[in-house]
Amino acid sequence: MGRSANNMSVALFGGTFNPVHFGHVKIAAELAELLQVQSMRMLPCAFPPHRDQPAVAAKQRLAMLQLAIGEQSALKADDLELHRAAPSYSIDTVQLVRQEIGEQTPLFLCVGMDSLVTLDSWQRWHELLDHCHIVIPSRPGWQAPSQGVLADWIAQHRCDDLAAVKKCSRGHVHFCDLTLLDLSSTNIRDKIKQGESINFMTPDTVVDYIQKHHLYE
Numbered sequence: 001m002g003r004s005a006n007n008m009s010v011a012l013f014g015g016t017f018n019p020v021h022f023g024h025v026k027i028a029a030e031l032a033e034l035l036q037v038q039s040m041r042m043l044p045c046a047f048p049p050h051r052d053q054p055a056v057a058a059k060q061r062l063a064m065l066q067l068a069i070g071e072q073s074a075l076k077a078d079d080l081e082l083h084r085a086a087p088s089y090s091i092d093t094v095q096l097v098r099q100e101i102g103e104q105t106p107l108f109l110c111v112g113m114d115s116l117v118t119l120d121s122w123q124r125w126h127e128l129l130d131h132c133h134i135v136i137p138s139r140p141g142w143q144a145p146s147q148g149v150l151a152d153w154i155a156q157h158r159c160d161d162l163a164a165v166k167k168c169s170r171g172h173v174h175f176c177d178l179t180l181l182d183l184s185s186t187n188i189r190d191k192i193k194q195g196e197s198i199n200f201m202t203p204d205t206v207v208d209y210i211q212k213h214h215l216y217e
Contacts, residue, residue: 009106009166011035011135012097014043014081014090016185017061018054019210020068021202023183025075027137030178031110032074035135036166041078041097042069045088056215058082067205089123094131098170106169107132113142120150129157129171137178144175192216 013028024042032040042065046058054061065077080096081088094109101107109132111119116136119125128134136144145151159165159172188198193216198207210216 009037011037011040011108013110017044018185020065021183023181041076043078043081045081047087064206068203091124098131108135110135113139133172135174189216
């Protein structure tokens with residue numbers, strides 16, 4: 001089903017993108033199509049709160065993301081989180097975007113299953129659904145929490161009917177089945193350090209950028 005020209009809904013897809021690869025772009029494009037959003041904003045974080053600071057500058061990660069997206073109109077490299085001098089908390093991001101798009105526009109925060117299982121360690125995680133929906137693509141080898149506070153919270157807000165989710169501007173947790181590529185930024189960085197080719201793992205434009213700037217060597 002194609003996106004409606006009148007659908008102004010927005011999705012957010014954050015990460016370090018260190019570097020971006022075909023898996024990131026594919027899942028973002030599939031989510032944009034599934035959710036029928038006008039804009040899928042891919043947001044590199046400057047100071048990730050739950051992992052080590054990337055060695056490659058945020059502006060360079062943003063540049064590679066822009067190259068990877070190319071002419072895909074539904075995808076947008078967004079520098080919103082790069083203007084912060086403090087860790088990038090999702091609650092701050094969704095609050096800012098909600099203020100920008102208004103109260104009635106559906107807003108989706110796309111979260112990986114590996115991130116979902118630690119959601120209850122996030123800053124003010126209980127408040128996320130006050131501003132957006134949370135959408136989680138399935139991931140081989142990972143399962144949603146089955147017990148505990150986070151499991152109860154998911155069960156309370158879960159909605160498997162995507163059409164019903166889309167009718168609301170916020171408040172639901174939705175799981176979806178998408179095809180994930182077996183790629184990782186860590187593997188790309190390791191291959192570069194070992195002098196191996198990363199062709200077919202990330203777009204040629206990104207490969208050229210990495211080589212030109214001697215990144216990850």
